[in-house]
Amino acid sequence: MSRILGIDPGSRITGYGIIDHDGREMRYVTCGVVRAGNGDFPLRLRTIYEAVMELAETYRPDMAAVEQVFIQRNPDSALKLGQARGAAICGCVAGNVAVAEYTPRAIKQAVVGKGGADKSQVQYMMRVLLKLPAAPSEDAADALAVAVCHAHHLGQQAAGLAGAR
């Protein structure tokens, strides 16, 4: 059984989602969002950093997975998103959790079977896959999707190893 912390970082709202995975089945643990507020930027980064570190310490995930973002149209948004992402990754580091990265396309492909899926499809699939009573919020669903993508990746690795025997 391994526990995966998925993170969808943002300069205002950072989504998180935690699942357990035993190579075949996935079990929902928790999900939610961290609101970094509108204050000074270093203060916002601190909020993200400390919240992620606390999640790592509370839930003791074996691994974290973060969405890898390549293209942003606006350089100023890219800089802000980059800082939020850096803070989230450092929160994992501080909580002794290694970090894997997945592209948005790989994540959508893993959870919806289509690289160009929209947000509502991701929310719907998280509800179905993780047997939730209602769809999680967009940011929390995106974070769960990164965790599910990582679980698929681990499952495929395990299958590959078994096949090679």
Added chain:
Amino acid sequence: MSRILGIDPGSRITGYGIIDHDGREMRYVTCGVVRAGNGDFPLRLRTIYEAVMELAETYRPDMAAVEQVFIQRNPDSALKLGQARGAAICGCVAGNVAVAEYTPRAIKQAVVGKGGADKSQVQYMMRVLLKLPAAPSEDAADALAVAVCHAHHLGQQAAGLAGAR
């Protein structure tokens, strides 16, 4: 006497510079660079984060100052720089050091007296102001310049308070 840690974050090379400041005089403590290498990005962020945290723990600065970057032409560079900046700020947070931000223009204005000064002028002025035997490297000089800018700011605040009495 207050001790200031200046940081010039970069995704490959992060400069740092530490000075002591008693409201009138500045004294050089140390400067250098952190090389984040060419590995996985989370690993590079970890290197920056841990190095800054270690600097904070070793030298116990009262305050950190980081260059605030607004405009980057290339969104991909902006994202990378943002992450490095986020990691450096989180290293300060982890070391219990509050962070101030200054624009590149304010920094150059404070150390060279001209917002549009070039890098070699900053290196030269750091050598003169801090009575160094040789000019520091570009990145270390930029980091010292942020620290000097913050010292000026504290000095002006102190003068303002004295004048208001």
